[in-house]
Structures are given as C-alpha cells and as structure tokens.
Amino acid sequence: MRTAAVIGTGLIGTSVALALTRRGVAVYLSDRDESALRTAASLGAGDVSEPSAPVDLAVVAVPPAHVATVLADVQRRGLASAYTDVASVKAGPQNAAAAHGVDQKSYIGGHPLSGRETAGPLGARADLFDGRPWVLTPTAETGRDALNRALELISLCGAVPVVMDAADHDHAVALISHTPHVVSAIMAARLEHASEDAARIAGPGVRDVTRIAAGDPQLWQEILSANATAVADVLEEYAADLNAAVGALRELTAQDADKQAAAREALVSLLRRGNAGQSRIPGKHGSPRAVYAAVPVVISDAPGELARLFAAAGAAGVNIEDVRIEHSPGQPVGLVTLQVAPESAEPLTARLTERGWTVRS
Incomplete structure (x- = not known):
C-alpha cells in the first residue's frame, strides 16, 4: 500500500493515519471538523489536500x-480502489451501506478493538x-482486492x-466492550455525590471498575444507539444477576439460619x-491467562523512581509481566506491585531488598 485516505480525524482515525505514515504510506486526511483536521495534520498524520488520483x-x-452516507459519498467521488470502516458496530452500517447503494465488492467492514479514554x-x-x-466482516459480495487491502492495513x-x-x-462487542462501559458508568455515577471522605480513600478497586467511564458521553451514546438491542440483552x-445478589445480601440479615x-x-x-469468566480473558499476546506472583514495592513519588525500580528488576534478570501502581492518600509515596513469574518472585525480592527497596510481604 502506497497511498491511503482517512475520513474522520478522531482518536481512531488519527491513530490509523499515524500508524500508516510511520510505515511510509502517503495519507490524505479529511474531516468536517476543521480543528480536528488541522490538529491531526500537525501531529504528522497526513496531508489535508485532495489526492490527485x-x-x-x-x-x-x-x-x-x-x-453508510460517507461511504456512498467517497465511492461516488472515486476516492479509492477499496474501502473499509472502523466503526465499533458492524451489522447496522453494513445494511445501511447496501441500502445506500454502496458497492459491496470494494467495501469490507472493519473494527480495531483498541482505544483510550482520551477522545x-x-x-x-x-x-x-x-x-x-482487528475484526473484519466480509460478506459473500466482498471482493478479493478489498479483503487484501484491509489485511494489509491491519x-x-x-x-x-x-x-x-x-x-x-x-453480540460479542456488546458483551466485552459496550455493556462494560455502561456498567462502569453506572458504578462511577454512584461517586458523583459521594462524601469527601469516601472519595479520598478510593483505591485501585474502584479505579479499575470506573476507568472506562471517563469516555466521551456523546460518542458512547452513538455507539450504544447503534448496538442497542444487543447491549440491552446483555444488561x-x-x-x-444483580437482583439476585441484592436479594442474597438482604437475606443475610434474616433471622432464619437456613435463609x-x-x-x-x-x-x-x-x-x-x-x-470462571475472568479466567477466560486471554493473557499476554493472546495466550491463556498465566498465574503470576506479586512483588509489592514501596516507592516514593519522585521523578525517576519508577524507572530506577524497573532498571533494578532488569538487572536482576526478571521480566515484569504486569504492574499496578497505588498512590497513598495524602502521602508522597505509593505501592508498585510487580507481577512476575512465580519462580522469579523470591530472587527479585532479595535483589531489591539488597538495593535498599522496601518490599512488602
């Protein structure tokens, strides 16, 4: 692939453009939002001019x-040899594209499963x-060239x-992406009027559950609207299950021992x-989830401390599989929990202790 056009310079579109320009592809950008378009171009994502061919x-x-309407427009203008999209819902746009007369041979639906809270x-x-x-949803009409171009893009x-x-x-993204966002938002909404004391002692548990609730509400309204039935089914x-949990918790205060x-x-x-469900989530590189040992290390909130800790682990010949950082409320220290292979936990603990780190048992 030598040339590409990206229509829409939000988080995903600009990231696609940056990834392609990094690999030497000439990218042409367009967006109705002039500010977003200029920002993407200034980041080196591509050219804002019209391609000559x-x-x-x-x-x-x-x-x-x-x-569907954008696809129909760019196909009518002959913008490209092949077309794809990156929408997080596929059936609706695919049906709408057919209704708008989009050439199905040169189009293939796509969805990269990646994102950030920052829009x-x-x-x-x-x-x-x-x-x-990165999911592709070809139909019986999808042409070989469109499929190959999409595979090359990926x-x-x-x-x-x-x-x-x-x-x-x-149905899959309703379960693993869209519904979790709604649940995260509902949980985070409980904090809106929480007491200052409750907010001050919030720890990693509530941060993990509510992290994705920081997403753009307008964007997520559009995503949820496009996949409303599937999300409603999962919810x-x-x-x-939530009602059953509420009922069980109420019964714990009953006088009846059997209840x-x-x-x-x-x-x-x-x-x-x-x-059981959590264990089915793939681990690193898509492999089965591995069991790691935790090495909790107290660390000061100062520049370079985290890098120094990682360097110490590297010097010990230990690969850090995952990491979690917890900040102590009102204190200039935190707890960094290093996830390592079980056989590496003891030697890493010994090496860090020798170098002056405080490792909690």
Missing part, C-alpha cells in the same frame, strides 16, 4: 450512524493497535486480523462464576 484504500473513521486526535498514537485484534498498523460475521461481532442478564446459609451459598456461586 484514487488512493489504494480509504478508511472511514466516523460514528456508526454516518458510515480526539490529541489522544492518538501510532502504536495504538499493536498486538490488538498488518501495517501492527494488529491481528480476526474474521467474523457482522451480527456475531455485534438484562446482568440485571438478573442465611442459602444466601451465603448464592453469593459464593456468583463470585465463583465471576472467577
């Missing part, structure tokens, strides 16, 4: 409700898709291609189901 691939990076071009990164799944962006049916994709199942015992068993069953 059809580009190899056009990437439509607009909200799901607008994919807009300023949050874009060239490595946003590295190692991440390769240039460092992602991993996954081929799915559009409806199956929408209905979630609500049933208390049944309530405890119901809670344990729900928590075990959670264990």
Whole structure:
C-alpha cells in the first residue's frame, strides 16, 4: 500500500493515519471538523489536500450512524480502489451501506478493538493497535482486492486480523466492550455525590471498575444507539444477576439460619462464576491467562523512581509481566506491585531488598 485516505480525524482515525505514515504510506486526511483536521495534520498524520488520483484504500473513521452516507459519498467521488470502516458496530452500517447503494465488492467492514479514554486526535498514537485484534466482516459480495487491502492495513498498523460475521461481532462487542462501559458508568455515577471522605480513600478497586467511564458521553451514546438491542440483552442478564445478589445480601440479615446459609451459598456461586469468566480473558499476546506472583514495592513519588525500580528488576534478570501502581492518600509515596513469574518472585525480592527497596510481604 502506497497511498491511503482517512475520513474522520478522531482518536481512531488519527491513530490509523499515524500508524500508516510511520510505515511510509502517503495519507490524505479529511474531516468536517476543521480543528480536528488541522490538529491531526500537525501531529504528522497526513496531508489535508485532495489526492490527485484514487488512493489504494480509504478508511472511514466516523460514528456508526454516518458510515453508510460517507461511504456512498467517497465511492461516488472515486476516492479509492477499496474501502473499509472502523466503526465499533458492524451489522447496522453494513445494511445501511447496501441500502445506500454502496458497492459491496470494494467495501469490507472493519473494527480495531483498541482505544483510550482520551477522545480526539490529541489522544492518538501510532502504536495504538499493536498486538490488538482487528475484526473484519466480509460478506459473500466482498471482493478479493478489498479483503487484501484491509489485511494489509491491519498488518501495517501492527494488529491481528480476526474474521467474523457482522451480527456475531455485534453480540460479542456488546458483551466485552459496550455493556462494560455502561456498567462502569453506572458504578462511577454512584461517586458523583459521594462524601469527601469516601472519595479520598478510593483505591485501585474502584479505579479499575470506573476507568472506562471517563469516555466521551456523546460518542458512547452513538455507539450504544447503534448496538442497542444487543447491549440491552446483555444488561438484562446482568440485571438478573444483580437482583439476585441484592436479594442474597438482604437475606443475610434474616433471622432464619437456613435463609442465611442459602444466601451465603448464592453469593459464593456468583463470585465463583465471576472467577470462571475472568479466567477466560486471554493473557499476554493472546495466550491463556498465566498465574503470576506479586512483588509489592514501596516507592516514593519522585521523578525517576519508577524507572530506577524497573532498571533494578532488569538487572536482576526478571521480566515484569504486569504492574499496578497505588498512590497513598495524602502521602508522597505509593505501592508498585510487580507481577512476575512465580519462580522469579523470591530472587527479585532479595535483589531489591539488597538495593535498599522496601518490599512488602
């Protein structure tokens, strides 16, 4: 691929453009939002001029409700040889594209499963898709050239291609992406009027659960609207479990010992189901989830301390598989928990202790 066009310079569109320019592809940008367009161009994402000839691939990076009309427009103008989109919902845009007369041979639906809480071009990164799944939803009419161009795009962006049916994709993302965002927002909404004391002692648990609630509400309204039925189905199942948990918790205060015992068993069953589901989430590089050992290290909140800790782990010959940072409320220190292979925990603890680090048991 030598040339590409990206229509829409938000987080995903600009990240695609940055990834392509990094690999030497000439990228042409367009967006109705002049400010976003100029910002993306200033970041080195591409050229804002019109290409002098059809580009190899056009990437439509607009909200799901607008994919079909934009596709129809750029195809009518002969912008590219092949077309794809990056909308997080596939069946609706695909059906709408057909209704708008979009040439199905030169178009293939796509969805990179990566993102950030920061919206807009300023949050874009060239490595946003590295190692991440990128779903393609070809139909019986999809041409070989469109498929190959989309596969080349995914390769240039460092992602991993996954081929799915559009409806199956929408049900899957409702479960693993869209519903979690709603649940995160509902949990975060409980904090809006929380007491100052409660907010001050908030720790990693609530931060983990509410992290994605920081997303752009207008963008997420459009995403949820485009996949409303599938998300509602998952939320209905979630609500049933939530109601069962509420009922079990209420029964724990009952005077009847049998009811208390049944309530405890119901809670344990729900928590075990959670264990089982969480264990199915793939680990690093998509491999089965591994069991790591935790090495908690006290660290001061000063420039260079985290780098010094990582350097000490590297000097010990230990690979850090994951890391979590907890800040102590009102104190200039924190706790960095290093996740390492079980056999590495003891020697790493000894090496760090020798070098003056405080390792908690």
